[in-house]
Amino acid sequence: MFRPAFRDQLPAATQSNTVSSVLATGLLRSYGDSCLNGPGGLIDMTGLDRLIAFDRTTGRLVVEAGISLSDILKIVVPHGWFLPTTPGTRFVSIGGAVANDVHGKNHHRAGSIGCSVRALGLVTAGERRTIGPDAEAALFAATIGGLGLTGIIEWVDLQLVPVPSSRLDVEIIPYGSLDEFWAIASESVVSHEHTVAWIDCMSGGAHTGRGAFTRANWATDGVYEAHSDASWKAVPVEFPSIALNRLTVSAFNEVYFRAHQLQRRRQLQHYATYFYPLDAVSSWNRLYGRRGMLQYQCVIPPGGDRGVIRSLLDRIAKSGQASFLAVLKTFGERTSPGLLSFPRPGSTLALDFPNRGVETLALMRTLDAIVAEAGGALYPAKDGRMPAPMFRQSFPRWREVAACKDPRVNSDFWRRVSLDD
């Protein structure tokens, strides 16, 4: 494990011959093995968390790769700026966000974060290079969403967006079926910048896909208050693995759904409440116990997506496996420069499953078949198990990334999906 404190230490860290390969890691929020490098070494980037430049009039921000989105927001929000897009946790590093080309609830407007990256510092083959859409474009495209394989992202030059407030005007709309979801979603992507739906995937039949749709636009009150990381809510110990089972999740979903169904609501929410609800509870993952959980996030291309999402949800409801948090969102048309980018036009469904071992993996293989048949893809940042052929089929430009890979860099994910059996 290398822990560089200054950027000038990176070339030597990548070239160290004490390890067979290296991989840059940030805050380790990837669910699978894309942030692991079993036989090699890791370069912990969190010590490189400095701000390099911030232009308060243009919103251009240059930062070292190890800084967290949380720390960025604390600096820029008071000046009326925000990240162009954000995932559901602010505890990720900006380098990791770029390496996974993360997306958020505003994908239909902003695209993924790679769409707003102006330039990157990349340490590759022992050299410090500056790359961007117009500078070594092929290497840049391989690096956006490139899972850290093309070298070590040293710094990121990002275009922020101006916001009229630090709060959002949020509308929560309970709905009773998938058909209602599609109707609300297609109306909302026009009227709202942020859209997402929580779905109760324990209910089948006519109720399949019922849930609560939330949509939001920035408020216009001109009040700018950054968040605080102080959290009084925490899960102090690991729950027994049995705690989240079909009965408790069904009961939770039922209560949650009823609570939302009582009324369609509109409220002002701080960005931390709206974008990062789980960040308020530290170590929430302990709810899943020692065996942990598995994420399954897929995207289904447009056209067949309505039928395919229904098949996936039916399959899950029938399996008897509980998914506590299920999220459905439609992606927009904006394409990222990234060759390995996950977001693409269509609909994305994200599911959390408590790890029940063989039966959970079997369910996922069943879901794989439906996703592959529909020409969809799985999100590498959340994957620890997809078969290599599925990866290669759904990320057809992977060989171009392989060609740009730094020979000193490797990851467990990459060995799993790129090596021929």
Next chain:
Amino acid sequence: MTDAAKRIVILGATSAIAEAAARRWAKAGGRLVLVGRNTERLEAIAADLAVRGAAAATFVALDCASADAEAELATIVADLGGVDVVLVAYGVLGDQRTAETTPQAAAEVFRTNFTSAAAWCLAAANVLERQRSGTLVVIGSVAGDRGRLSNYVYGASKAGLGVLVQGIAHRLAQQGARAVLIKPGFVDTPMTAAVARKGLLWAKPARIGAIIVKAADKGGPVVYAPGIWRWIMLVIRLVPASLFHRTKL
């Protein structure tokens, strides 16, 4: 000096603990001068502090261990128009075994951690005494509280510095200025990277930085960081030699 930006000079500004303290002073709108050896690193830190809110963040690249402390500090303080805090944060851990077998290695630890740091402390004391205001903050170590076989060369250098700062605190107390010795316990920094870091007693640099910034404003002349170390070191000092000498501490 309540409304004006605080003027801060940091010696050894590229140390993790110093940078953590600097970020707090920057957020409060301070004017900082960073002193250290590596220009590229000082530049990176100065740029970061400027974005975080520092009214000014400049640097002077020199080797604190061999510089003419009196002259260099005079120039820096003249440019700042006075000084509110001088933080002496540089130091080397050295290797105990090497120091025992190689006299130059031990001398190097003493020269860096004690002889040169003492020169800066005395220079700063003269400035603060003339101003009749301001605080000298010096990073010592709990290792200076009792000589132990595992690190007594480093410990001796920090113990000597501690007595010097104690004396300066006594002297300045009668002149309206202050001196504070910070004694960190285990801190997770590049300096201690080679030590196995496990357990509840290891603190992050950010925590020590917060304690330093607070100590620069008020508090006693000796501050353990975090405070639990005051009690841990009290116990360690009280253990009779007959027992202590059977340990490998």
